[in-house]
Amino acid sequence: MSKHKPLHEQVMVITGASSGIGLCIAILASALGATVVLVARSEETLEQLTSEINASGGEAFCVAADVSERSEVDKVVDQVLAHYGRIDTWVNDAGVSIYGRLDEVGEEDSRRLFDINFWGVVNGSLAALPHLRHSGGVLINVGSEVSESMVPLQGIYTASKHAVKGFTDALRVEIEDVDESAVSITLIQPTAVDTPYPEHAKNYMTREPKLPEPMIDPQLVAEAILQAAQEGGRNIKVGMMATLNTSLNKFIPALAEKLSARLVDKQQQGRPPQNPQGTLYHAGGNGRIHGTVRH
Numbered sequence: 001m002s003k004h005k006p007l008h009e010q011v012m013v014i015t016g017a018s019s020g021i022g023l024c025i026a027i028l029a030s031a032l033g034a035t036v037v038l039v040a041r042s043e044e045t046l047e048q049l050t051s052e053i054n055a056s057g058g059e060a061f062c063v064a065a066d067v068s069e070r071s072e073v074d075k076v077v078d079q080v081l082a083h084y085g086r087i088d089t090w091v092n093d094a095g096v097s098i099y100g101r102l103d104e105v106g107e108e109d110s111r112r113l114f115d116i117n118f119w120g121v122v123n124g125s126l127a128a129l130p131h132l133r134h135s136g137g138v139l140i141n142v143g144s145e146v147s148e149s150m151v152p153l154q155g156i157y158t159a160s161k162h163a164v165k166g167f168t169d170a171l172r173v174e175i176e177d178v179d180e181s182a183v184s185i186t187l188i189q190p191t192a193v194d195t196p197y198p199e200h201a202k203n204y205m206t207r208e209p210k211l212p213e214p215m216i217d218p219q220l221v222a223e224a225i226l227q228a229a230q231e232g233g234r235n236i237k238v239g240m241m242a243t244l245n246t247s248l249n250k251f252i253p254a255l256a257e258k259l260s261a262r263l264v265d266k267q268q269q270g271r272p273p274q275n276p277q278g279t280l281y282h283a284g285g286n287g288r289i290h291g292t293v294r295h
Helices: 020-031 043-055 070-084 107-117 119-135 155-178 218-231 240-251 253-261
Strands: 011-015 035-040 059-064 089-092 138-142 184-190 235-238
Touching: 011 020, 011 070, 011 119, 020 035, 020 043, 020 059, 020 218, 035 043, 035 070, 043 059, 059 070, 070 119, 089 119, 089 218, 107 119, 107 155, 119 138, 119 155, 138 155, 138 218, 155 184, 155 235, 184 218, 184 240, 218 235, 235 240, 240 253
Parallel strands: 011 035, 011 089, 035 059, 089 138, 138 184, 184 235
Antiparallel strands: none
């Protein structure tokens, strides 16, 4: 039985909606009748994607914003309320990675990643929360299997996703258990997903990055998020490897670390870096759900 509104009655805000999982959520939610608000830095891409959703019979609206700035997230909230009067589900999906050894990655880049991956989630959560309380809605934060495990060459990303889990778990206790609010607060923890994520990462390596296989399709993550938007949930793993890797790290950590060390080569393609700066400081705007891995 659904704990929250059915999708066709929801206004859903999705950050990181110009590509990958975020875009997949927006398209799928719209097809199921939700009103979707696409948020990302890529204004032209967002406008094009929004037009395509509306042309196909959906109801979509977009706001260009950098989630690392609380004032810009507040602007998103104001515009959504002006258009629709409420927020039923807010999905914090915006995120970026850095490929490189921890002793090589610059502090400025590491702080910028945390501004997006961690503070972006904090900003979205706290800006949306008063309105989710009013609607009895759902807050969904996109973490990762590395919220409870680790991967070499993406150490700062791993740290940011641990931080997202800690924040989300603590917020859930305060809102759901202490306040006994009708709001549901959910952490989604996917395994590796076939999106443009490696292309968007800043890259310190001498080869083009990739995600280790097996990868799952973004639609599996989107479906888990849309289920949570109706039913709530706590920490939801998506993909068999997410369950396996987090369990190994919990119960056999020494083995998990040895296996993780083998992922160094599996995160590098045979070709040189194509865009080593990635989208850490600038919007990507490719408007694609899936990645373009070439071996």
